[in-house]
Amino acid sequence: MESRKNTDGGAGYSVQPAAAGTQHTGVSAGTFAAGTVNVYQGAPAAEGGATAGPRCNVPVLYDRPFIGRADLLSAIAETLDDPQRPSVVALHGPPGVGKTELAHEYARRHAGRYPAGCFTLDAGGDTPVKLAEIGQLLFGPEPFRDLSMVDRCKAAFHRLTRSAVLLVYDNVRSADAIRPWLPPHGTPCHVVMTSVLDPWDGLCPAFPVELLDRDDSVALVASIAGEDACRDSDLPLVDWAGGLPVQLVPAAAALKRARRRGRAGAAKLRLEPETQNSFRPVYELLPPDSRLILQTAALRNGMALTADDLRQDMADATGWDEDSFDRHLDACLDLHLLESGGETLRMHQLIAAFLRDQPTPDGHGETLARIRQAQWRRLVDSATAFTAAPNRMELAAGMLGFLTDPALWDGCSVTGSALEYRIVYRAFSETGQFGIAQLWAERSVHAVEQEGAEEGVDHESLSVSLHQIGNCLFNQGRFAEAQPWFEKAVDAKQKGDIHQRINQQDLGASLHQIGSCLFHQGRFAEVQPWFEKAVDAKQKGDIHQRINHQSLGTSQYQIGNCLYRQGRFAEAQPWFEKAVDAGQKGDIHQRIDHESLGFSLEAVGHCLSRLGREEEAQEWFERAKGLEPG
DSSP states (O other): OOOOOOTTTTOOOOOOSOOOOBOOOOOOOOOOOOOOOOOOOSSSOOOSOOOOOOOBOOOOOOTOOOOSSSHHHHHHHHHOTTTSSEEEEEEEEETTSHHHHHHHHHHHHHGGGGGTTEEEOOOOOOOOOOOOHHHHHHHSSGGGOOOOOHHHHHHHHHHHHTEEEEEEEEOEEEEEEEEHSSTTTTOOOOEEESSSOOOOTTTEEEOOOOOOHHHHHHHHHHHHHOOGGGGSSHHHHHHHHTOOOOHHHEEEEHHHHHHHHHHHHHHHHHHHHHHHHHTHHHTTOOOOOHHHHHHHHHHHHHSSHHHHHHHHHHHHHHOOOOHHHHHHHHHHHTTTTTTTTTTEEEOHHHHHHHHHHOOTTOOOOHHHHHHHHHHHHHHHHHHHHHHHOOOTTHHHHHHHHHHOHHHHHHTTOOOOHHHHHHHHHHHHTTTHHHHHHHHHHHHHHHHHHHHTTTTOHHHHHHHHHHHHHHHHHTTTTOOHHHHHHHHHHHHHHOOOOOOOOOOOOHHHHHHHHHHHHHTTTTTHHHHHHHHHHHHHHHHOOSSTTTOOHHHHHHHHHHHHHHHHTTHHHHHHHHHHHHHHOOOOOOOOTTOOHHHHEEEEEEHHHHHHHHHHHHHHHHHHHHHHTTTSSO
């Protein structure tokens, strides 16, 4: 019997990107611009509905050659060429070693193999949100109309697996999180993933990306700073960088500028061999005003930057005119501390981490504080707008343009309220980024406790945040870890609000989730009493005595489900009938969830069928069928 949707904050039952039992063979990696997918347009239509032609958002190298990695490029091509091997490869190694650029170079060299396009996107969260934009670009808006953001991504991914497309998933942080987004074996869709994770335990063919050797490091510096800069065989820049391209490129750019200005010796003297920070000598070449731009960028998503974003963040605090802003931005670009990708900018995550640890640029303490508060306000406003319209991609892009870890905001002395943290939590939950959302829910708990240090904790507010942490863990499949958070939420809710009023509906929601956690742990003997407690609480309504019958029906359904799984069909039947009755009344606004109602109707039919009452069962099945759309 099919499970019914969980309306109290659980994972639900919506269709997954790949069917259950399908063998997943790989993962993916990449970067994307916020708001739009910048591509070269191709021809109008390819088999399967995708547009044919050279669609690509992979950055162009222009006049800088790609250095080294010939063996890895051949290995990637041979693996993806072989129809008997997986459709996915992983590139793994330390941060800054050049994994992303290697994946991009493969895309540049083999774009002709992928008529539907080559796309790079950030896969650092639980849901690769940019898949929705790719889907709309290739297949048009109609297949995704009225879908939530997560369901848009799933629908787009399902179609992409049938298209000759290359996806580069960049910065994958979890094999479990990316697993549902991997194409099945033998599909025309190929994926190249980059990650610091190692090993991949047979999930897909994985190739380690090693440090550049000295010859390739020298060749890379020569391609940027010029052959003359590399005539000294004892080149300090190369030894200091230690084979990390992410360090070599900006350092070579700084050397080029210093040589152009007759200060090559000074540039070399800044490359202290003792330092653990490979970016300091380059950063210190900038004047304080230009550093302010980098400090502003460091609180944004380095894969989703635009000059307009930075300009708006800084507008009120600096008073710069457009020429001044452009001049300081160019100084950052010249040193490769920011990289230009056409209409977008990019900042490597290691550079951003370096910047967040630096002191405020001289004379700009108050200015930077105002900029960061403006950025915080924009993040909260973007999250608020997105939660009001969670199927609008441009609103999601605005929110995802900022850093997603609240600890990084704290480190920059930006503090929000518990309510603001919950707003951001909800927005990330709507995009399916439950690991990130959990961080914001945890921060809201801390904020509630701090806000109540003098006048006492607001237990109602605390309970909301505790329940949200439980929901995040639940939706990540971490049911044993989620359960104690729901139990803490129950304790807080039983203490009531500041007027000692208990919202029984909310209490019932947390009780229900405890039962759901036990159910998913297979502890069936302990489950039913929790759902019964949830029913009892929900029947009392909220603080205004309003009953959410839809939510009540969900708990009644689960009691029936417990009995049904024990083979107690006669006892289960009346609970499913109660769920039908409640579902027909809808929520507190009389809105009816016809899908959930259909599950309850079918469940009654299944009970009657098991009891040998086929004719009566058929009537219930027909009622359920009558609710199906179309």
